[in-house]
Structure formats: structure tokens, C-alpha cells
Amino acid sequence: MEVEKKPDEAAKDKGNEFFKKKDFKSAIDHYNEAISINPEEPLYYNNKAACFIESGDFESALLEVEKAEKLFADGIVKDWVKKAKVFARKASILFKQGKLNESIEWYEKSLLEDGNQKVKDELSKVRKTKKEQE
Secondary structure, eight states: OOOOOOHHHHHHHHHHHHHHTTOHHHHHHHHHHHHHHOTTOHHHHHHHHHHHHHTTOHHHHHHHHHHHHHHHHTTSOOOHHHHHHHHHHHHHHHHHTTOHHHHHHHHHHHHHHOOOHHHHHHHHHHHHHHHHHO
16 A cells, blocks of 8 residues: 655655656746645755756755755754755855855765765865866
8 A cells, every 4th residue: 555645745756757857947836836835844945956956047046055054054954964965955056156165165064964975976076176276
């Protein structure tokens, strides 16, 4: 017997399906639906940020990440793995904007929360880029 998903998770999953198809507008619509049901889930904002990154709208992406960050700062969410994901997303945006020092700082913050190998690899890439530019 399959367990029925919560409405917000179902909306997020639909958003993920559209994201994989590179239909970012539809994905954002579904992430917004998930957020309207459960505004205290930071990864919904994080997923929305990914859509904006793929669309090249880094300012909107940063705004979404900052909404997620506020949930941690206000103590509403205490999940360090989710926090690490949000911090890594912010680092990724900053890297794409050419803000290498800030990107390194946020990747390091992410790794303090969770030692994810992919994040370590991204941090190495940013440091290498910075070194090449110097």
C-alpha cells in the first residue's frame, strides 16, 4: 500500500518533474504552491532558486535563498543538512555572479553544517578559478 504524500510534497514533486524537463516557469508555479501550503520548508525556496539560476536570474535566486536562510536564523528550522544545502546554493549563485570570495565563504559555511563531497568539489573549483584569476 502506497503512503499518500502531503499536498506540499506532491506539489514539490510536480515542480521537480517540470524542472527536469527544463520548464522552469511551471516548476516555479508548483514550488509556489508547495510554499503556500508549507512556508516553513526551506528546500522549496531552494528549489525555486535553482529554477531562477537555470534561467539566469541570479537576483531572484538570491532572494529565494535568503527566505530559506531566514527560517534557520529565526530558529523555525533546525535541520543542518537542509541548512548546508541552502548555503551551498547561495555559494553557487555568488560563484555564477563572479563573487568568488563570497562564494568560498558560503561553501565553507555549508561544509561546517554538512561535509558533503559535492560541496567540497565545488569549493575546490571556486578556489582554482580564483587562483587562475589572480
